[in-house]
Amino acid sequence: MNQRQLMLGNEAIARGLAENGCAVATSYPGTPASEILSSVAALQKEHNMPMHVQWAVNEKIAFEIAYAAAISGLRACVSMKQVGLNVASDPLMSAAYMGTKGGFIVISADDPGPHSSQTEQDSRMMAMTAKIPVLDPDSPQQAKEMIGIACALSETFEIPVMLRPTTRVCHSRQDIETCQIRPNDRKADFQKNPARWAATPKFRYQLHSELDEKLAAIAGYEKTAPFRVNPEADADRAIVVSGVAAAHAREILKDMNLMWNHIPLYQVIQPFPLHAGFVTHLLNTYREILVIEETMPVIEMQIADRSKVRGRMSGAVPGVGELSPEIIEDMIRTFTGLPSVLSEPPAVGGRRPTLCAGCPHRASFFAIKKAAPKGIYTSDIGCYTLGLNLGAVDTVLCMGAAISQAAGFYHAYKNEEKKPDIVATMGDSTFFHAGIPALVDAVVQKVRFVLVILDNRTTAMTGGQPTPATGCGALGEELNTVDMEALVKGCGISFCKTGNPYQFTEFAALMKEAVKYARETGPAVVISRYPCLLDRSRKAEQAKKIQVMINENCDGCGYCIQHFECPALVPVEKEERTRIDSMLCTGCGVCIHVCPKHAIEEKN
Amino acid sequence: MNQPVNQQIVISGVGGQGVLFITRILAEAAIRKNLKVFTSETHGMAQRGGTVLSHLKVGEFDSPLIRMGQADGLLALKAENVRQHSYFLKSKAWTVANRTARESAENLFSVDADGLAEKSGNPKSANLILLGFALKKIPNLFCTFDDVKDVIAEKFQGNGKMLEIMQLSVNRD
Numbered sequence: 001m002n003q004r005q006l007m008l009g010n011e012a013i014a015r016g017l018a019e020n021g022c023a024v025a026t027s028y029p030g031t032p033a034s035e036i037l038s039s040v041a042a043l044q045k046e047h048n049m050p051m052h053v054q055w056a057v058n059e060k061i062a063f064e065i066a067y068a069a070a071i072s073g074l075r076a077c078v079s080m081k082q083v084g085l086n087v088a089s090d091p092l093m094s095a096a097y098m099g100t101k102g103g104f105i106v107i108s109a110d111d112p113g114p115h116s117s118q119t120e121q122d123s124r125m126m127a128m129t130a131k132i133p134v135l136d137p138d139s140p141q142q143a144k145e146m147i148g149i150a151c152a153l154s155e156t157f158e159i160p161v162m163l164r165p166t167t168r169v170c171h172s173r174q175d176i177e178t179c180q181i182r183p184n185d186r187k188a189d190f191q192k193n194p195a196r197w198a199a200t201p202k203f204r205y206q207l208h209s210e211l212d213e214k215l216a217a218i219a220g221y222e223k224t225a226p227f228r229v230n231p232e233a234d235a236d237r238a239i240v241v242s243g244v245a246a247a248h249a250r251e252i253l254k255d256m257n258l259m260w261n262h263i264p265l266y267q268v269i270q271p272f273p274l275h276a277g278f279v280t281h282l283l284n285t286y287r288e289i290l291v292i293e294e295t296m297p298v299i300e301m302q303i304a305d306r307s308k309v310r311g312r313m314s315g316a317v318p319g320v321g322e323l324s325p326e327i328i329e330d331m332i333r334t335f336t337g338l339p340s341v342l343s344e345p346p347a348v349g350g351r352r353p354t355l356c357a358g359c360p361h362r363a364s365f366f367a368i369k370k371a372a373p374k375g376i377y378t379s380d381i382g383c384y385t386l387g388l389n390l391g392a393v394d395t396v397l398c399m400g401a402a403i404s405q406a407a408g409f410y411h412a413y414k415n416e417e418k419k420p421d422i423v424a425t426m427g428d429s430t431f432f433h434a435g436i437p438a439l440v441d442a443v444v445q446k447v448r449f450v451l452v453i454l455d456n457r458t459t460a461m462t463g464g465q466p467t468p469a470t471g472c473g474a475l476g477e478e479l480n481t482v483d484m485e486a487l488v489k490g491c492g493i494s495f496c497k498t499g500n501p502y503q504f505t506e507f508a509a510l511m512k513e514a515v516k517y518a519r520e521t522g523p524a525v526v527i528s529r530y531p532c533l534l535d536r537s538r539k540a541e542q543a544k545k546i547q548v549m550i551n552e553n554c555d556g557c558g559y560c561i562q563h564f565e566c567p568a569l570v571p572v573e574k575e576e577r578t579r580i581d582s583m584l585c586t587g588c589g590v591c592i593h594v595c596p597k598h599a600i601e602e603k604n
Numbered sequence: 605m606n607q608p609v610n611q612q613i614v615i616s617g618v619g620g621q622g623v624l625f626i627t628r629i630l631a632e633a634a635i636r637k638n639l640k641v642f643t644s645e646t647h648g649m650a651q652r653g654g655t656v657l658s659h660l661k662v663g664e665f666d667s668p669l670i671r672m673g674q675a676d677g678l679l680a681l682k683a684e685n686v687r688q689h690s691y692f693l694k695s696k697a698w699t700v701a702n703r704t705a706r707e708s709a710e711n712l713f714s715v716d717a718d719g720l721a722e723k724s725g726n727p728k729s730a731n732l733i734l735l736g737f738a739l740k741k742i743p744n745l746f747c748t749f750d751d752v753k754d755v756i757a758e759k760f761q762g763n764g765k766m767l768e769i770m771q772l773s774v775n776r777d
Contacts (some may be wrong), residue, residue, distance in 0.1 A: 172668035173643040175635050251666040323670045346690050350655030583727045
């Protein structure tokens, strides 16, 4: 029975996987891709499908697990955000050469804007570098349909296929037509072939030639060919669109009334390899071609005649940022000779993101600043990046870099007389993901720094996915756990102590001890352990609430707001007393230790 | 044949207020009425206490986003969002806002949803109170109070408490 259901783009992608017999789905969480795997897990449970669904420790490992299933003949999918694909790029490049047996889909979600990412990179460029085809959906509905297309494409040519949704596809909801769930009915059957699956350089050359032949054939594959959106329109110029920009452009052209019939519009669903016949058709038919795509000129570069093509490379499309519908409307107007109507939204500042009221990270950061007030603070990717607001984060590069950058600063200051204290902060999930090799390196190199592992027992920023220390999987099933203290010690760390940041006095003393140890002896690790307040499964582990009040010592100096920045502390005019927002306050009681005038106290 | 329903509504607030929740209720109501629907949401880091904005488009649309000057209405869960997001509105559009005596705008309806929520003993339910208020105040909305009631009964296990809260602002009149 087919029926329409409201689905998030990521849920629609998951539904597509369940309707196409996917047997193995793996991922590491990252906005905007996270809900893909959790939705697959929900469907697996609901329909009791024979499927392996897992959160892996990082994207490289997620990729390799799914890939092995695919070369055993099963349909498999690995999903991640675009910067996660950087981590998985090593297996990606090789898997392209070796190819696959079962349909293998690599989903890499891009974030033009960026809304919640370090970069605006275009995963389609990675597909181009790896030489695999990539599909670019314009909506949740199309993303779901593309799963079936990708499986067929992958199995026809024995090649990994990338699906590249963007934030606006992942995080839109749409009424989606559902089809029958189709559980996997294949048996794993790995056929040994060392010349392929363990190819040495000589055979890699051969595989590379075969890959190029596959790509040439895919550039003529009918099911992924570009299509004409408005066949009636006729002109000597045309617009080529892809991804969510196609959805915006269709709506804008319809709104512009006459334009719908006056400017030929083509939608590309497979930006790489661009269909060879399509390129020839465009160049033979039109005098001028405007290409609108996110975020890099992938289609544009493949239309070789620069004199006819308008896009990012010609300056017709802005080089950075998301292509909002307003920008697209303006580009279409300019391209068709109409006056510009683009106006900037008024600059009324919204609220900046901040750590939640009562977040244990805030207490950790405050203790770090007390223990090493003039230190260099390297940090990492997670909610705790927002320690920026507290002045407790100086660097954020990429997953795991807090430790290696701390080491780098230590070596950089080697010949200086005054050496700064260096404190690195990293979440538990990030530590498992990319921190361990960096910590081993720091131990070997005798780096004097403190690593504070902000262990809130979950992957908080992306919605609370389990970590290797959680003891359960994507389906809630019981799994093994890894002992973090033993792991840290196993890396060669002698000073490894665990504290509770809510017990602030003791925790601040522990931080001072660690900073002193690092100054005099060598690397120290503090595990700051308290469950994320948003983690409903750990409510029982939370401390008893402490009711706080502001007493007459408060002169509204704003110290607490500037240095502790808890949303429950409400700023006031000077000389008035700071207020506590009882709706937001979680009763952690840490602010009692923050006010230098002892104006915050426990209510009796 | 009825006139096609095409409505674009911006819903805004800050992280934790339940902007996405009421967007979802309205989107489910659209599906129940056999209308096509798109919503667009804020997730991830931006959501942590920052401004949260969602777009709801009911009817024949291709794009999930509302362009500036195209929205039929704005549902503002924070008073400050009225000024911040009114640029989405077309002329004669409506605004429903959470306690905003100081703001002035055309077709502005406001109610102290935070105050009512706190009084009701469910301080985090201002979103539902404002939704109930909007459903009663705005004429020609694509769905009615009863449509939303059905959605809540079906999708959220007929939570009577939620319906009671949605009525709060209405009973006051």
